[in-house]
Amino acid sequence: MIGDNTFVKEMNYKTVLDTIRTQRSVSRAELSRLTGLTRSTCSVICDRMLTQGIIIENGTIESTGGRPSIALQINNRAASVLGLKMMEGHIAAATVDLGGNIIIKHSQSIEPDLSSDAYLKRFEAFVTAIITQHNTAFPLIPMLGIGIGVGGRVSSDGVLLESSVLGWRNVALKQRLQERFALPVHIENDVNTFAIGEKFFGSGQLFDNFLCLSVGEGIGLGIVVNGKLLAGSHHGAGELGHTRVSYEPDSPRCACGKRGCLEAFASDAAVGQRYFARTGKKLGIDALLAAAEAGDEDARTVFSQMGTYLGIAVSSLVNLFDPEAVIIGGERTNAASHFMKDLRRAFEENTVYDLAREVQLIVLEPSNDEWIRGVAALAIGEFFSQAKRWGQ
Ligand SMILES: [Zn+2]
The missing domain is CATH 1.10.10.10 (Winged helix-like DNA-binding domain superfamily/Winged helix DNA-binding domain)
Known part of the structure; x- marks a missing residue:
């Protein structure tokens, strides 16, 4: 009132x-x-x-x-949160303080093709072990909550509606885990957590309207409008990787099963396939990057083509959203020196008005820790918005 x-x-x-x-x-x-x-x-x-x-x-x-x-x-060490990322075959985790600093990292491999219930039993055992260890080692840094990032569509009440990564549908994750751990649990799409982390701890603190583009195995988009994440009416916003960029009937098939998606042109797998088509050699993405570093012209060409596709995609995004900045992250920023020149050129060539000059393109340093700050920000944001009640 x-x-x-x-x-x-x-x-x-x-x-x-x-x-x-x-x-x-x-x-x-x-x-x-x-x-x-x-x-x-x-x-x-x-x-x-x-x-x-x-x-x-x-x-x-x-x-x-x-x-x-x-x-x-x-006082960053006044409290901590636990951030987790659920992946197929693997769970990554870290305890994080209020400043977004990592206290300890953990990881757990999981057999593939488990049912959601079997996976979650292992997940719960892993979380229990981390919390027990944390409470013993840092009794003065209470754990306030749990933040979880997962690939897929997550409802605002924490139901994982569908995840092609895990092969699950309609799993009431938040409810189950909150009951299990008696801690607030926050669950969000993994690319959205990247955007939330940037808004809370990273370059996004400077902006109210920005886009987070994640490049690598998949191509994802987090959208922040007027300081808030735009999740969409059905929690499906930001599926940039699966927007169709070629209408040719024989355009390459995407991991999602459809044809002609941006991911089928600019993801790690697409870059590898294009290299194979040129040379007949099958290289994993790390070997391909090493080849580009060593001066392999074919490898350099496929990365610059990836840059062109991404640059055109970014120009479309800027034409639609007119943001203050586009922040580029994800594991493939480690190849930025091989694709950013073409990304920037294609972006400038295809953006309307003078927007290309107005919008900042920010490339993050390659790091595996972006996601941790992102999931941690979910739980820490809740703490800061309710901090008055804390410590009383
Ligand atoms: Zn697709």
């Missing part, structure tokens, strides 16, 4: 917390300026957060013309 004193206090608390988090290090005077709250209101809130252990005083900040002021920061 607007005007309700408690409501205003809660809003102020959240505003101050969000400002400290996004500024990383900030003085009380600066907080007051940035939030528009009076210095005494800011001070009362900060004192409370210090008592709760959510923020810490860490060093000083030079201020113009006065004494240096005390710097306030989020």
